Amino acid sequence: MAGSMAIVLAAGKSTRMKSALPKVLHNVCGRPMIEYVLDAARSAGVTRIVAIVGHEAEKVRGALSYHSDVEFALQSEQKGTGHAVMMCREQLRSHDGPVLVLAGDTPLLKKESLAQLLEIQQAQQAACVIGTAVTQANFGLGRVIRGSGNTFEKIVEEKDATPEEKKVQEINTGCYAFDGQALLASLEQIQPNNSQAEYYLTDCPRVLKEQGRTVVALEAFDMVEALGVNTREQLSQVTRTLQQSAMSRWMVNGTTIVMPDQTFIDPQVQIGVDTIIEPFTHITGSVVIGDNCRIGPHVILEGPLNIAAGTTVGPFKHLRKS
Structure with a gap:
């Protein structure tokens, strides 16, 4: 396999955490939560990591400066997830191989899930593999709509979903494995045609599918590992989950x-x-x-x-x- 790259989105504010500290630097069991994402990516075989920084960029750079395999790209204005990945164009142009796109606020990600995304992307020579999970607690999450033959059709956000689509329990986790050059090309095609006037990364799979490229929706995740940390309450839940896992390991x-x-x-x-x-x-x-x-x-x-x-x-x- 060509060397794999990971793009980690780390530009967001801590709005719902009511904090001046960048969200990805909030500690979980003694470490900034983004470090768990970096660990999972490395364990899945990633050899190059680009962290997209924005809000309090220098704090995030400083906290990650001792990771020799992490490069940085700056998103000076927050205009959506697609816009964030656009900030990596230079790194993508020089990369021939798979690219994981991950959120920096998902510290429970498992290396096995990420490795599965990369494995399917390579095996099917897919332009994009979308990591999905199934949950009844699907409110507010992007639904994965499948067409004939159970193939991927589209991702629909909550506010755009029909009553029938809102019943769908398969959701987009926000974790993807792209062919690097396919990702780069699709970023040139997406438009901010939405109420937020933002560039959505979820439009990239749609563009690739419309071009006849292979796009796969893969139920590779459970909801526990896939959910991001947006509130102090979720931060405590993630801490407890990691603690329980570690306690079990020591006792075993x-x-x-x-x-x-x-x-x-x-x-x-x-x-x-x-x-x-x-x-x-x-x-x-x-x-x-x-x-x-x-x-x-x-x-x-x-x-x-x-x-x-x-x-x-x-x-x-x-x-x-x-």
């Missing part, structure tokens, strides 16, 4: 967490076997805990820290690198 691997619901541990923490984590313990940052340790209760560990095997950290201790 031989760690005892006495009361997972009363314990907070960043997913990047490493914990050895036969270690016991007591309730009300808070472990954040780059912390490595050896085998046969006992931590807590009511302990705070702030990384970077290395807790040697066999160590007991008693109640109410607060340890951090001085």
